[in-house]
Amino acid sequence: MKNWKVRYSYLPQQFKKTDQLWNKLKRFVPTGDFTLGKELSIFEKNFSKLIGTRYAVGVNSGTDALKLILKSIGVKSGDEVITAANTFVATVGAINEVGAKIVFVDCDDSFCINVDLIEKKITRKTKAIVPVHFTGCVCEMDKLIKISKKYKIPIIEDACQSILGKYKNKISGSMGVAGAFSFHPLKNINVWSDAGMIVTNNKDLFKKVLLLRNHGLKNRDEIELLGYNSRMDTFQAVVGNWVLPKAKSIASQRIKNAKFLDKELSKLSEIRIPDRPKLVKHVFHLYIVFAKKRDQLLKYCLRKGIEAKIHYPTPIYLQKPFKKMGYKKGRFPRADFHAKNMISFPCDQHLNRKQLNYIISTVKSYYKN
Ligand SMILES: Cc1ncc(COP(=O)(O)O)c(C=O)c1O
Numbered sequence: 592m593k594n595w596k597v598r599y600s601y602l603p604q605q606f607k608k609t610d611q612l613w614n615k616l617k618r619f620v621p622t623g624d625f626t627l628g629k630e631l632s633i634f635e636k637n638f639s640k641l642i643g644t645r646y647a648v649g650v651n652s653g654t655d656a657l658k659l660i661l662k663s664i665g666v667k668s669g670d671e672v673i674t675a676a677n678t679f680v681a682t683v684g685a686i687n688e689v690g691a692k693i694v695f696v697d698c699d700d701s702f703c704i705n706v707d708l709i710e711k712k713i714t715r716k717t718k719a720i721v722p723v724h725f726t727g728c729v730c731e732m733d734k735l736i737k738i739s740k741k742y743k744i745p746i747i748e749d750a751c752q753s754i755l756g757k758y759k760n761k762i763s764g765s766m767g768v769a770g771a772f773s774f775h776p777l778k779n780i781n782v783w784s785d786a787g788m789i790v791t792n793n794k795d796l797f798k799k800v801l802l803l804r805n806h807g808l809k810n811r812d813e814i815e816l817l818g819y820n821s822r823m824d825t826f827q828a829v830v831g832n833w834v835l836p837k838a839k840s841i842a843s844q845r846i847k848n849a850k851f852l853d854k855e856l857s858k859l860s861e862i863r864i865p866d867r868p869k870l871v872k873h874v875f876h877l878y879i880v881f882a883k884k885r886d887q888l889l890k891y892c893l894r895k896g897i898e899a900k901i902h903y904p905t906p907i908y909l910q911k912p913f914k915k916m917g918y919k920k921g922r923f924p925r926a927d928f929h930a931k932n933m934i935s936f937p938c939d940q941h942l943n944r945k946q947l948n949y950i951i952s953t954v955k956s957y958y959k960n
Pocket residue numbers: 652653654655678679681682723725749751752772773774775785786787
């Protein structure tokens with residue numbers, strides 16, 4: 592294994608001091624309360640409190656959170672769903688799973704969907720808009736909510752990367768008809784496997800997703816509708832209940848790290864800091880900048896022991912499954928620009944100042960030479 596100076600994954604540190612958690616798990620296992628158990632109810636309650644929604648429903652992934660929300664509002668084959676051209680595959684995978692057509696809209700340099708381009712993509716078949724709070728930045732929700740009201744099209748927030756992100760004073764995930772979160776091990780709030788959460792203030796939607804996640808079972812013997820097995824694992828809820836109290840400090844440490852990197856890296860003419868919208872509290876699930884000679888910089892950083900990455904080198908719309916849609920490179924110019932020029936540096940809550948300085952000095956030394 593390479594001897595990294597700054598690793599991308601912070602999981603070894605995140606779960607280093609887990610005595611308390613193991614004690615909890617030791618007490619939990621003999622209860623046998625593994626399926627939709629008490630710990631999950633506690634996690635749901637605490638998560639909805641954190642986000643400020645009336646309801647929260649634990650499901651088995653962020654992808655399923657999106658899928659179940661789409662299903663619950665009746666999106667189906669023949670419908671269209673608008674989303675961002677630069678998102679992670681899971682967003683479009685969920686739309687595809689319910690049979691709807693994916694309608695891409697380009698992003699802007701905050702990495703969020705360019706809200707000004709949405710209206711011309713709306714047709715009679717548009718049944719939902721799925722903004723993605725990509726990188727942990729939050730989309731321009733005021734404008735989006737106006738569009739949603741004008742056309743009566745619900746917003747489903749893909750908040751998988753933006754736990755505790757805010758637009759004005761509203762927390763991401765709480766502004767649309769429902770929000771989807773992921774607790775995948777590499778997310779800001781993480782468990783030891785896949786898990787996700789749906790949040791909403793809508794009682795009907797809440798009731799529907801409760802059914803959908805558990806085979807449509809109204810009770811042990813009555814099936815209300817055909818659903819899925821998409822329950823969040825109660826064992827993971829125990830882990831979630833241990834991580835969740837740290838949510839605010841995780842977000843603030845990431846913000847602090849990102850601000851420091853922004854301040855120092857912006858001194859280099861070869862680096863451009865992406866737009867950091869003033870009305871947004873960006874929680875930096877990903878820390879990305881635009882860099883000249885990006886590919887060479889990436890190789891240099893890797894050689895120097897910094898596990899930098901690209902999110903993502905090929906925009907989703909140019910990936911193989913979309914070939915049949917006939918998209919050509921250039922169709923979504925900002926997504927293309929990002930793929931070519933972005934570089935992601937570690938920014939997690941466990942990095943120390945020495946490591947942040949090492950990222951900065953390495954980037955500086957690359958351009959100096
Ligand atoms: C933007 C976005 N949407 C959806 C997901 C899906 O989450 P999960 O991996 O929990 O299915 C992810 C995470 O991987 C994501 O980054």
